[in-house]
Amino acid sequence: MVNMLYSNDLKIYSGTLPLSIEEALEEVRSFLKVDNISILSQDENNIALPLKLDINIPSKGTFEGIDIREEEPILLVINLKNYPTKAPLIKSDRKDFPVKNLSHLYVVRKNNAPSLCLVRENLDEWFANRRISDLIIVAKQWFSKASSGQLVEDGGEFDPVRLEGYRGNFIYEHEDFVKLISVDGDVNFTLVNYKAFLDDGFKNIPTYRFLDLSIKADEYDEILQLFAKLNLSTLKEYKKGIKDKFVFGTGLLIWNDRGETCRSYNTLMPSNYEELMEFCSNYSINISHSLDIYFKRGLNKSNVSNRIPIIVAVRRPKKIIGFSSDIEFFHFIIEVNKEFIDSDSISPETEVFFLAHREPVSSSLSCKLSIRKNLDKTLFLGAGALGSKLIFHYARSGNYNLTVIDNDNFSPHNIVRHDLFMDSTGKNKAKVVIEKIKSFNNDNLKLKSIERNIFECGRKLFDENKWFIDSSASLNVMNWIVNNEIIQTPNRARVEVANKGELGFLYIEGKNQNPRIDDLVNYIYFLGIKNKNISEWLINENKKTEGNDYDIVDIGVGCNSPTVIMSNDSMSYHASIFSKILNNEHDRKTIENNGLINISYISNDGFNINSKRIILKPFYIFTCQNNSGWKIRMSSNVLNKIYKEAELYGVKETGGIFIGLANYKTKTIHVFDTINAPIDSKRSTVSFYRGINNLPESINSINDKTGNMIGYIGEWHTHPMGLDKLSEVDMKAIRKLKPLNDKYPIPTFMSILSKDKFLPYIF
């Protein structure tokens, strides 16, 4: 029988599994209602679970007959080391999966299962807020959408191939290259010259910036004349450029000269010249013919790096999402060695790799900063837009005792808000930021960059710093910090900017991480009840998720395309305030042992600005009594309020409800307020009926104002006669509430205030 599944090629995994993955497996079993799931080894770092998903497909058959089935076999690939920080991948287990007809698949290497592109932006970040069953739900939606032709929700535009694993960038304006393509003549290629930076990264992650795009040729003769010109200018520029660490060269832009359109996807990216020829022939493009001429005219010899940049233009049936034309470009480097150059031909095994396209950005940044005092050793996570500004504020004020962590590289679009410049393109942000700081001072011994993911950093790094400032704006990082006890830096802060730059939040934890960073972040949502700017932001955020049939939203140019709308001036405003407060509170001058939230606001027209601080006392922390693994973190004023209410009714039982939220990732309930029992409640010495008068309206109003972030989260009542546990009647109430709460879902949280104890139970 023909082996049609990738999973048949994988071996059973025999190692042990971390607890987090065991729990995930249990969730998958329960969600899919299967008792046994094979655990296969995909590679040394990943396990693969072969699963079958029931897919809803259209009643009259799939869109354009695409081969999506009512039962789709998938591989759920889980990273053994970094789950759940690293989200699992969903791959089709079918070797005959119709990859050529589907968008939203990542490119793959040969003989690898194709991976589904499920969400916009970063899957790990999306997963920070979701459970593994949700990932499966979204995968089911993906298949269902594919089957009904709804995968691209873009008003009928063409979705380009998703690139993952590319090496380097080609920088040019899409529109300029489209103008070079001609289908009137009998040629199917033209020349494009470039400038490439010969820096440390050039070998592995090269960047080619294309220039002089006035070249256009309809006839071979013209092209040949052009070659001659280019040779001269290229060599001349090369001599000049080599001193400046860059080089000019010539590449090829090729296309189908009959103007044919092609809708098929080719997610298998070529790794050698033979595969590149096949790739091109799939789009009816003859690459070898173009290269023959290229070689005959000696153009190959002008490429000092032994690399030939190739851009393949494919005409699609509809306009490409994010661009104004129907041309999709693919970018390759043929890595010819000297031998091949001399032989004027390319062997089929010659290495080929693919690159990404970046649109050049011409705008620049400027920032005038004030000078302040020198500070103790500080660790920054994130050298992005906000992080870079903050770091440069610190550095320019003379503080060189800095370590910066970031594993991301600088892209041209970062220039819009970032404090680095175009010469940093393709380089690690942390490294360049530190290099820049080093360039303007001599005392650079204490400056350090770490080009790694924070999740891979050991305890020492966090112990040796007095301050840890997180500007990653990542929920995933926050969850990790909260769940990871090794992060014991004495002072921890987080900065973020929201609502298109109107709102800035600075959080500083209290002493001994109380209030903790997640207490503070969630408290901001609670403030939405009274603060109209925060409320407006939360409502806007909530609207983004409402009204969609599917969770996959807003598919753009690429799943990792930059889409955040926020101007540099707004960002700078908030960064300045954060920097001033962090400098001022470096020794906890004002806040002492408490936590701090600072809300800065700048309206989009710039006429309204303000900055407001809120100092929060340590939260009460409770572990639930029934060993469900949940914790309760309660704002200090809440417990005082309920004690007062209990006192008021003396020997009679009374109670109320809690306002807050639940985080399933950290298994924490955050309580920020209480609403006392409504007037239709009934109290006696042995029982308490919690009524409903006006309660739904109050909760509705809280839900509305906080974009559903804050709401009802649990119940409390007193046992004034001293029973230190749930009564039978209480258990009945819990059984009544649980199905109602499961619907949202929130855990069912019931607590008892006895004579001298607060006893929480979570089910």
Place this chain on the structure above:
Amino acid sequence: MANNKIKYYPVNNGDTSLITLKDDTTIQIDCNIREGEKDSDDNYIYDVKEDLLSSIQKRNSNPYLNLFILTHPDEDHCRGFKKNYYQGDPDNYSESNRNNHEIIVDEIWVTSAIFSSDLSDDANAIRNEVNRRKRLSEIEKNKKGNHLILIGYDEEKKLEGVTNYVPGTEINVIDGSIKENFSFFIHAPFKKDLIESKADNDRNSSSIVLQARFKDSQLDDDHKTFAIFGGDADHYIWEKIIEKTEGNDNHKYLKWDILLAPHHCSWTFFNDVPYSNVENQEAKDYSLRLLEEYQEGKGKVIASSKKIVKEKPNPPHQAAKDKYLKKINSDDDFIELAINPSENRPEPIEFLISNNGATKLPEKAKVAITTGGALGAPSTVVKNG
């Protein structure tokens, strides 16, 4: 871009369906909004109102439907109208109406059966609203919230002057706006049945019967996907519908991708009742032909009824279910709302409508950071000991 969708709510023996078009137009056909948490069988009553409020649009913070169609004024097709839908001048919609989440109905479609006797409170509320709308001046009648359409014959001329759509016509004007991708074909009620139903006081035979017609784009040559809503019409009505439609060479108006099984999956669609009478047990040829010849692709049949069992009382009839099952592709294509996905906690089923037919919408993912809403625990009295 939004999609065309149809949602069928689990409302026991009764009907509540919601069509949402690509341009966010919402059309509700019948309502059976029950009160309380659980029904007499101890199964949870699905909160139709809460779902409706999150599914329809708001205008100036007020929830509204573009169109409400009452197939016929029996209680199981209009229960909850009085409490949950706004009745009166739309300009007088107050803070208190908003707090009660009363839904404004821009346009109402009714038959003259709304003037029959012995109506329930909810049907009376609709009749009062119809009377209010019919008396308005021409200018007032054109306001959202005042539109009124009469479907079929009006023997007593009680709705004289009201816009009238008659069986055999295709309508693509909803709430005063022309729909490029959607229309209704009106099959029934016929004049004779409206007169007889009044005489017999049997409102089922006065039911509006509609085919909803969808297409993805106005560039498509014709509509591609169809849903039939048959109210409580019995096989005598269906015989006439099929005969007339075929006779006029209008076969396309009988096609269906989704069929709401008439009269809550009753045997009356196939033959007379009681089913126990042997002479009634053979299904009529025309009923079977509707299922066989006019079914598009793998058609879906929706049973909007109690859980279907062999025992009485009925409808629903097990024999009817068996018949449907024989005529469709797989058992999964027969959706019994009372047990979907579970008997204890039924939920609505929603279909995405495209040119490729109907696709059941999958479940949505939930956020791990959550909070409870107002209509859950806070609306529930809790007894603690």
